[in-house]
Amino acid sequence: MSHATTPWGQTAGSAPGGVFVPEPTRPDLTPSRPVYDGTLGELYAIYLRHLVLMIVTLGWSRFWGRTRIRRYVWNHLAILGDRFEYRGRGRELLIGFLFAMVLLAAWAGLMYLAWIYVFHEKPFATFGMFDIFSLSVLLIGFPLAYVGHYAGLRYKLSRTRWRGIRCGMAGSAWRYGVIATFLHFANALTAYLLTPVVSVNLSRPRIANTRLGTLPFAFAGNAGDIYRRYLGYYFLNIVAWIAAAVAVFFTVGGTLESLGVSTDDFLKLFSKPSLRTLLFVVAIAFAAYIVFGLLILPLRCWWQAYLMRYLVTHSRAGNVLFATAISTRQMWGFLVLNYLIVLLTLGIGWPWVMHRTMKLIADQLWVYGAPDGASIAQPPDRGPRYGEGLLDMFDVSGI
């Protein structure tokens, strides 16, 4: 940054027309990073207790378990020396879940009436009652999952305090749901060429509607800024898929030859399916997954790391700026390694993933400056009375 400009890009010291104005006070941009002082062992103790209670209560304790984990993680994370505080309650999540179940039951009732009065209890083509209900839930579930994501974020923020001040989220979850559904639909129709538009336009409401007390966050991102990089990723991705397909083809072909399997044998394998066919298909699928994984995933991580850096550096809270230098390798650890940990440990590795993620945030998020505490007031509203029902219903709530 040059001496002549402020962090907001305005020239300091003189105004247009040569009129002298006093140089504004240079904002404090002292860098700092969050501190996470949670330990893996303690997180595991909380998580194992949560699993024990989950079995004893057949899953009904999940609302309280999730709350306990959040309390631990939030309170062990501090920015500028001040810890976050999570004050959500399990019963608020339970009420949210029950509310969502009532909605689903009402929808099921509606579908049952449609089955009786519209379909006259006769299958439509090969669609029976269960198919019609499942399809309808899928159709409403897609937009509702986005509504649930936004509403869930609002709930979590409303139960989060920093320096004793409640966070919050403005904006309509339903509006977000409509926009997200439309954007994802349009993106799918355009062969995912609209991904930067989707990413930026869905990040904007989530970031710009976030509040710390009366202090709103701001987001200055623009899809045009990241299109060039995305197009590079997009076409490299196509090349990588072709390369991967060729690699798989030759690997499989080579393996078949080395095993002495002729083309006739190969065709026979599929003309008369047997257990051997199944094993063969599984082996091919696994080989394809490995080859695609090695070629495709690093590319994806490269793009995701870039996107994350862009979104973070274009967000601010008042005079506080954010930055991250998260690398492709770190994004690989976040997206791929974490996924494999959860998968290969059958879920028992989840606290480890959470711990790694919090460490990554603490290590990679830079905060420039400090907010003017005196100008941030406690918000008058307390946020929603219950939360995350939709998220829980669609099984995407997590922590």
Add this chain to the structure above:
Amino acid sequence: MAAASRFYDGITAQVHEVGVRATTGELIIFRPADSGIVARWPIDELVVLGDGNHEAAPPVMRRDGEARLVIEDIELRQRLAALVPELAALDHRPAPLVPRLATLGVTLMALVGLFWLTVDYGTEYAAPWLPYSLQAKLGETVFEELVADKDQCHGAQGLEAINRLANELAQAAGYEHEVTVHIVEGGPVNAFTLPGGILVFYSDLIDQAKDRSQVAGVLAHEIGHVVHHHPIKGIARQYGIDLLMKLVSGGYSDLLNTLSSGGNILLALRNGRAFEREADATGVGMLEKLGLRADGIAGFFEQMMEKEPKDAAAAAGIWSSHPPTQERIDATKRPTTGKPAFSDADWKALRDVCK
């Protein structure tokens, strides 16, 4: 993390580095620099938010207030907890980690084992107690879904014949409810049972059977599934293990659910093998009890072996839903004595059931 105490007034986001002193009636929060009072909170209105198991530094607040006092200094927290009973939670130190983790881990494993046993063996006794009307409703719904795009056979005499024999067999085994047999046109060469005593035969099985005793044998085998409530037990076990997998994996990952379904399928297949053996034995027993030819089950399996000499079930091992065919032949082999299960007229009607 700073070791000082921090006071947040709950009105703005200002931070006050403070000192804390407890008197008999008040907690006094003051500025260390000039000892100026920042807040005086009555002891009986103090609330500690959270505990040492979850919060690194549990905040202290005045009841119904927004202000927070966060004491990072552990020794100060311990002193205050000793002095003020209302602040006792500040000195809540978690038990040593390793024994705690070991206890929780062992408890979790024991509960998983107990849950598994409850599901695996509990359903053996509990499933038959599920109200018959519910089982029948479930069976009917599944049947309607399965045959929605298929043609059923409606030959009245043939259906009457197979339903009569099915109910005689069921009664011989002490089954109290009515059994209904449906015949679906075409293949595969198979038959299956749904909850609520609903049997489905494919017409290809009847067409390709060498004689009436084979159809009677397969029917007796399916009635074996009915009288042992295998369909509902299978569903209950599958649901139970699915629930267990979801609970243990925290239910956070769709992929994990897919993996758990894999485990679930293995269990279902194991159940399948046990169920098939039981149904074979019961089927043969019922035919013998009624004085009917009981060699049909083994005969049907032998015919299957002739068509497909390589025993797929034996090759698949644990991946198979059925025991090895040769084992089933050996277990159900019976002499060709006994009354025919169908009269000549009934057997002809059954062969023509789809015409």
